[in-house]
Amino acid sequence: MKLPTDHHSPLVRRLFSFWAPTPAAVRGWALASVVVNAGITVSGAVVRVTGSGLGCPTWPRCTxxxxxxxxxxxVDPLNMAIEFGNRLVTFLVLVVGLACVVAAMRLSPRRESLVRLAWLQPVGIAAQALWGGVVVGTMLNPITVSMHFLLSIGLTAACWALYARAGEGDAPARPVVHRDLRRLGQVLVAAVFVLVVAGVVVTGTGPHSGDVVASRFGFDIETVARLHADVAYLVVGLTFALAFALRVTGAPLRARRAAWTLLAVELLQGVIGYVQYFLGVPAALVTLHVLGSTLVWICALWVVTTLRTHDPLDEPAARPVAEAAAPA
Known part of the structure; x- marks a missing residue:
């Protein structure tokens, strides 16, 4: 009997590659998980800006x-369709997450580090789904809605970790740049996370609540928007400093490319942010801004994972020249 993994169609072989995985297939499914998790954050934003947050007024049932x-x-039928569509995306995310688990478990030789990272996905998705019930039950309270988004950000980080590690070995982490640059990269990721949290606060204070009955944070929108912008300036400054330092120290090309890409995404995101602010936060631009914030987060993770690597266990780790020359 011919297996799907032996099918003549490349598309079919890829869809079933989790059953007879190669390291490249595991990495491919991990990247797919990053994409679908980014997609569900955007679909969640569509739910919010269209006022469809309670389109399905109960959970887990729609009605x-x-x-x-x-x-x-x-309930307006369109609002119900939008909210139900967002719930359906959860199943797509779950399917991809389970494919990652199967691929990691069937990979030969099996790597326990990948299996552990892969299991974070179905566990995180289940937590997200259950938290969705809390969001509906609290009538879109901004605290629970904010946590819903931050859970997605955390799950995206887990997916990216699987993607990065699937392309590496299992030896201890080895820096490929000077340790001070690695620390700067870690500070940058922390600053991006603060930026995301600040953006969530602005969202919870602004006009797009998801439904007319939803409450809002009691902050002054001008104040939190300015604070968000200040953190954004800090993030851009840190990113430029890191990109410039990687350039002048001759860091690996992939690290330099990641840093400059992050800077470009941040600048584009800043333009979108200012335009939406001065236009009175129209729904389309808010959705685009959520996509931008997700891309900034993913690119920040990309940057920090290019500053170190894991060699295969059977290869000796070479100490970088810059690191070896650094004072203790």
Whole structure:
């Protein structure tokens, strides 16, 4: 019997590559998980800006007596369809996450580090789904909505870790740049996370609540928007400093490319942020800004994972010249 992994179609072989995985297949599924997790953050933003947060007024059912959308006298059909569509995306994310688990477990030779990272996905997705019930039950309280987004950010980080490690070995981490540059990269990722949190606070204070009955943070929108912008300036400054330092120290090309890409995404995100602010935060630009924030986070993770590597266990780790010359 011909297996799907032996099918003549490259697309079919890729779809079933989790069953007879190569290291490249595991890495490919991990990248797919990064993409679909970024996608669900954007679909969640669409739910919010269209006022569809309670389009399905119950959880886990869409309506009190149905798991799928049915006519409801108090809910607009379009809002219900948008919210239900977002819930369906969760199943896509789960399918990709489970494919990562199967691929990691069936990889030969098996790498326990990849298996552990892969299992974070279905566990995190289950936590996300359950938290979605809390969001609905609290009528879109901004605290629970904010946590919903931050859980997605954490899950995206786990997916990226799997992607990065799938392309490396299992030896202890080895720096490929000077230790001070690695520390700067770590500070940069922490600053980007603070930027994301500040953006969440702005979102929870602004006009797009997801539904007219949803509460808002009691902060002054001008104040939190300025604070968010100040953190963004700090992040851009740190990114430029790191990119410049990587350039002048002759760091590996992949590290330099990642840093400059992050800077470009940040600058584009800044333009979108200012335009949406001065146009009165239109829904389309808010959605685009959420996509931008997700890309900034992913690119920051990309940068920090290019500053070190893991060699295969059967290869001796070579100490970088810059690191060896550094004072103790």
């Amino acid at each position: 009190p007596d149905s798991f799928v959308p049915v006519a409801h006298p108090e």
